[in-house]
Amino acid sequence: MDTAAGRAATEAGGPGSDDVPAPRGRRRTVELAIVAAVAYALDLITKILVVEKLEGHDPIEVIGTWLRFQAVRNPGAAFGIGEALTIVFTVIAAAVIVVIARIARKLYSTPWAIALGLLLGGALGNLTDRVFRSPGVFQGHVVDFIAPAHFAVFNLADSAIVCGGVLIVLLSFRGLDPDGTVHKD
Numbered sequence: 001m002d003t004a005a006g007r008a009a010t011e012a013g014g015p016g017s018d019d020v021p022a023p024r025g026r027r028r029t030v031e032l033a034i035v036a037a038v039a040y041a042l043d044l045i046t047k048i049l050v051v052e053k054l055e056g057h058d059p060i061e062v063i064g065t066w067l068r069f070q071a072v073r074n075p076g077a078a079f080g081i082g083e084a085l086t087i088v089f090t091v092i093a094a095a096v097i098v099v100i101a102r103i104a105r106k107l108y109s110t111p112w113a114i115a116l117g118l119l120l121g122g123a124l125g126n127l128t129d130r131v132f133r134s135p136g137v138f139q140g141h142v143v144d145f146i147a148p149a150h151f152a153v154f155n156l157a158d159s160a161i162v163c164g165g166v167l168i169v170l171l172s173f174r175g176l177d178p179d180g181t182v183h184k185d
Helices: 005-009 031-053 083-102 112-132 156-174
Strands: 060-063 069-072 144-146
Touching: 031 069, 031 083, 031 112, 031 156, 069 083, 083 112, 112 144, 112 156, 144 156
Parallel strands: none
Antiparallel strands: 060 069, 069 144
């Protein structure tokens, strides 16, 4: 039944209007914070254990020669690239954290909350090392310890960053935006 009140509501952007986006539910900042906190805590705990129990000792063979735990201090980025650019990596990590905080204000997608939470937790983990570990503030070396055969040594923060990045790429290819909408290209 087409009533004058229904037409007025539609014209004013009320129910039935094509110009008003569908409700998106609630923000997913709590999910983002939980994932980030878990990723950060696991990274921090493992690094504390590695420094206490493994640094200065022989590597521990986990799966024969395929995987071992070996304490390594990394002043650079992945694969030890950019050893003289520790301060640059510190600034980049801080910028990533600021960008995620800005995106979180419009975050209505649980998959995006998980992806950004992994990225945030990993960035915080490595930033903590760069700020607080030796040789000095903003020049600290990151503690790496997971050493697969024929690959770079890394840590749980690196793993969280990579997993979050892969998830972001997959979500983008699927057309899912952080605000919960789906776009079709």
